Amino acid sequence: MARYSRQREAIRKQVSNRKDHPTAETLYAELKPDYPEMSLATVYRNLGQLVEWGDIIRIDAHGAARYDWVVEPHSHFFCRECGCVVDMPEADDSTLQDIRERFDGTIEAVASNYFGLCKECEEKLRKAIES
Amino acid sequence: MARYSRQREAIRKQVSNRKDHPTAETLYAELKPDYPEMSLATVYRNLGQLVEWGDIIRIDAHGAARYDWVVEPHSHFFCRECGCVVDMPEADDSTLQDIRERFDGTIEAVASNYFGLCKECEEKLRKAIES
DNA sequence: ATTACTGCAAAGCGTTTGCATGTTC
DNA sequence: GAACATGCAAACGCTTTGCAGTAAT
Numbered sequence: 001m002a003r004y005s006r007q008r009e010a011i012r013k014q015v016s017n018r019k020d021h022p023t024a025e026t027l028y029a030e031l032k033p034d035y036p037e038m039s040l041a042t043v044y045r046n047l048g049q050l051v052e053w054g055d056i057i058r059i060d061a062h063g064a065a066r067y068d069w070v071v072e073p074h075s076h077f078f079c080r081e082c083g084c085v086v087d088m089p090e091a092d093d094s095t096l097q098d099i100r101e102r103f104d105g106t107i108e109a110v111a112s113n114y115f116g117l118c119k120e121c122e123e124k125l126r127k128a129i130e131s
Numbered sequence: 132m133a134r135y136s137r138q139r140e141a142i143r144k145q146v147s148n149r150k151d152h153p154t155a156e157t158l159y160a161e162l163k164p165d166y167p168e169m170s171l172a173t174v175y176r177n178l179g180q181l182v183e184w185g186d187i188i189r190i191d192a193h194g195a196a197r198y199d200w201v202v203e204p205h206s207h208f209f210c211r212e213c214g215c216v217v218d219m220p221e222a223d224d225s226t227l228q229d230i231r232e233r234f235d236g237t238i239e240a241v242a243s244n245y246f247g248l249c250k251e252c253e254e255k256l257r258k259a260i261e262s
Numbered sequence: 263a264t265t266a267c268t269g270c271a272a273a274g275c276g277t278t279t280g281c282a283t284g285t286t287c
Numbered sequence: 288g289a290a291c292a293t294g295c296a297a298a299c300g301c302t303t304t305g306c307a308g309t310a311a312t
Binding site: 058060061065077079080088091095096099102103104105106107108109110111112113114115116117118121122 | 189191196211226230233235236239243245248250253
């Protein structure tokens, strides 16, 4: 069905190498030097495929979607100031068990999103207020 | 600062009256009969304001944003088949306490998103397979 | 040879914005 | 009458799609 392609492998590698959570545009910009004629559409198409295959996950929030290499289930924190996305431990938990049992239907995935200020932005703001 | 407007009140009322989680377009369509000259931009602008004021919340996921009257903190389930959005109990929990304490920064809000098949779609699919 | 994958450009969707007009205070 | 809100249309950001050409099997 699916065929090998240099571009796709490059995209997969690029996502897996990064610890932050790049957008399609970011990946595109980073791949450009090595693959000058790669197009943004190709990035989007391949990200879509990789998501479909479960190799990566797509993180939807306000603005551009971000992509993440799947290691194990985890959640994300979004800083309202700088927009960074940080990995968070998954609320493991008996609570989820509980919710699952009580829900009429099938829960296939959970994504907990946390919003607020990251450490760096918190410090910046604190200093700005002090001065 | 903010001034009264018929449109805003209508929008606020419309969101608060609904138990599902309408998109801006949906609200617009519903308000159209009673407010024929209301524009979509007005719906978006007012939804934005109401979110800013904390009267309603904006639920971001794949596709159009949905809006929800704030009663108390809760989570949402998204059906991958019909696209419906259902309220879920918030994972209350000691886990969140724990995460908060361990996180360097400030968590201002949490939104747990569940994905899967709702009861209705599950049954439809089951019947489709059986036949 | 077949058929998936590519690049490019155009279109798509959801949302925001500029501007002239209307409304509220 | 000053400041805010509206309607309209145009622009926006992110993403998808149609098509003709290229590359992997």
